[in-house]
Amino acid sequence: MKGLDDNHRRVQRIIQVNHLQARSHNKIKQFLSWSVRKIAKNQFKHRFDAQKPYQKLIADVSEFRYGKADIKQCVYLSPVLDLYYR
Numbered sequence: 848m849k850g851l852d853d854n855h856r857r858v859q860r861i862i863q864v865n866h867l868q869a870r871s872h873n874k875i876k877q878f879l880s881w882s883v884r885k886i887a888k889n890q891f892k893h894r895f896d897a898q899k900p901y902q903k904l905i906a907d908v909s910e911f912r913y914g915k916a917d918i919k920q921c922v923y924l925s926p927v928l929d930l931y932y933r
Contacts, residue, residue: 897931904929
C-alpha cells in the first residue's frame with residue numbers, strides 16, 4: 848500500500864483552517880519558593896529499592912491550568928510514590 852504524498856504546507860493550512868492546531872504550553876517555569884530553598888543532599892545515591900513500606904517515599908508537583916486564558920486558574924497534583932510497592 849502506498850502512503851499519501853502531501854505537502855507539509857498544505858497539511859498545515861488544513862489544520863489551521865479547521866482550528867485543529869494545538870498550542871504548546873511547554874514553557875519551563877520555576878517556582879519562586881524553590882529557588883530560595885537550599886538543595887537537599889542526594890540521600891538515595893541511585894538506590895531506589897526499599898526493604899519495607901514507607902521507608903522511601905518520593906513525590907513530584909505538577910501544575911495544571913484550566914479555564915480561560917485571561918483567568919489564571921491552576922490546580923496542583925502531587926502524587927507520592929512508595930518505592931517498596933513501586
